Amino acid sequence: MKKRDLICTKCKKTFPIERSYPRCDICNEPLEVERVVTGKINKGNVLNQTILERYADFFPFAKIDKAISFHEGFTPLVRPLRLASELGIKDILFKNESQNPTWSFKDRGTVTGIQQAISLGYKRIGTVSTGNMAVSVAAYGAGVGLETFVLVSTSLPPEKLNPIAIYSPVLIRVDGDYGRLYFDSLEIGKQNDIYFINSDVPFRVEGSKTIAFEICEQMNFEVADYVVVPTSSGGNIRGILKGFEEFRLCGLINKVPKMVCAQASGCSPIYNTYSSHAEVISRVENPHTVAHAIENPYPPSGNEVLRRIKENGGTFVAVTDEEILQAQRRLAKIGIFGQPASAVSLAAVKKLRGQNLLDENDTVVCIVTGGGLKDTTVFGRHEAKIIDSPLEDLNELIGSGRQGYNRDERR
Numbered sequence: 001m002k003k004r005d006l007i008c009t010k011c012k013k014t015f016p017i018e019r020s021y022p023r024c025d026i027c028n029e030p031l032e033v034e035r036v037v038t039g040k041i042n043k044g045n046v047l048n049q050t051i052l053e054r055y056a057d058f059f060p061f062a063k064i065d066k067a068i069s070f071h072e073g074f075t076p077l078v079r080p081l082r083l084a085s086e087l088g089i090k091d092i093l094f095k096n097e098s099q100n101p102t103w104s105f106k107d108r109g110t111v112t113g114i115q116q117a118i119s120l121g122y123k124r125i126g127t128v129s130t131g132n133m134a135v136s137v138a139a140y141g142a143g144v145g146l147e148t149f150v151l152v153s154t155s156l157p158p159e160k161l162n163p164i165a166i167y168s169p170v171l172i173r174v175d176g177d178y179g180r181l182y183f184d185s186l187e188i189g190k191q192n193d194i195y196f197i198n199s200d201v202p203f204r205v206e207g208s209k210t211i212a213f214e215i216c217e218q219m220n221f222e223v224a225d226y227v228v229v230p231t232s233s234g235g236n237i238r239g240i241l242k243g244f245e246e247f248r249l250c251g252l253i254n255k256v257p258k259m260v261c262a263q264a265s266g267c268s269p270i271y272n273t274y275s276s277h278a279e280v281i282s283r284v285e286n287p288h289t290v291a292h293a294i295e296n297p298y299p300p301s302g303n304e305v306l307r308r309i310k311e312n313g314g315t316f317v318a319v320t321d322e323e324i325l326q327a328q329r330r331l332a333k334i335g336i337f338g339q340p341a342s343a344v345s346l347a348a349v350k351k352l353r354g355q356n357l358l359d360e361n362d363t364v365v366c367i368v369t370g371g372g373l374k375d376t377t378v379f380g381r382h383e384a385k386i387i388d389s390p391l392e393d394l395n396e397l398i399g400s401g402r403q404g405y406n407r408d409e410r411r
């Protein structure tokens with residue numbers, strides 16, 4: 001293990017990196033791995049490299065176990081030119097994280113979390129999740145042969161349970177306060193030697209840094225003005241910001257983009273705290289949004305996201321379900337079918353542009369967090385245009401042009 005500490009994001013107290021408990025003993029805020037100030041990108045062919053190898057200088061691992069990788073990361077950065085002019089901004093790019101092995105960005109933090117669990121000698125891992133992270137940890141745990149505990153709430157429907165169960169983890173439906181489960185699971189892990197890779201733990205944040213690293217490489221180290229991140233627990237946006245900051249400290253880029261914390265208005269605890277000028281996050285009662293993947297009423301990294309994005313000069317925004325669904329349909333027309341949470345970033349850009357908080361000279365990167373087929377219930381919220389025709393009438397129907405075809409929205 002390289003000599004780096006864990007540091008409390010609030011009081012700055014340091015802890016040894018071998019510590020598995022992810023929060024500070026004094027203020028109970030999240031810990032994070034000390035920033036990297038010297039490092040370079042390893043050369044090599046990305047077609048057969050892993051993110052852990054390419055960016056090895058930026059992780060504190062003494063040794064990398066290549067066998068734990070499912071070749072996560074190295075996802076496309078899509079640049080739809082027509083959409084930029086439609087929005088009236090210079091450039092918009094989409095980091096398509098639905099191209100990961102379990103169809104979400106979570107795989108990056110899962111591989112770094114498991115690498116750390118193995119480094120510390122753990123034989124058992126776990127997570128608390130309602131979707132993307134449960135699938136990811138179950139898959140990687142199965143791949144590496146660790147006993148894997150996935151704790152979900154009793155309300156999880158079968159279409160979300162089955163994609164977790166396929167990997168055969170110890171899948172437990174927990175009857176009780178789901179919000180408390182995040183914290184209780186960490187205690188249970190401590191007592192039972194289970195390394196819990198929850199949403200915003202230090203080594204999951206380390207994995208999310210690689211989203212920023214790849215964006216820098218894909219943009220030839222020219223830095224976007226804004227990076228928009230759909231935000232739930234806060235771990236991913238923290239990781240992406242940390243990634244940009246480490247590349248700047250290492251001299252690979254000359255500035256850090258402004259981060260936009262984008263939430264769904266049906267569950268926007270971080271945005272609410274920002275707009276009411278409060279200092280600490282309050283729990284959202286009765287959260288409800290079509291963007292289930294980011295429906296976290298009391299984000300464990302909420303306070304830290306608030307502190308860091310303010311320092312960074314970024315902003316906070318909340319978008320309605322209708323705006324999210326409209327953005328989801330628009331994204332589909334650039335070849336990206338993201339889950340509703342993923343569409344929050346495009347909906348946020350539209351809103352910020354409408355408010356003139358983005359201007360015509362801005363370049364914006366949107367994070368598409370996960371794939372659309374993970375949430376098929378949303379099809380009920382979209383109009384499906386389907387025409388029935390007897391075979392003998394088909395030529396006439398198509399020839400008549402009566403079928404109607406919407407040509408106005410393209411890449």
Ligand SMILES: [Zn+2]
Pocket residue numbers: 008009010011012013024025026027028029
């Ligand atoms: Zn502290």
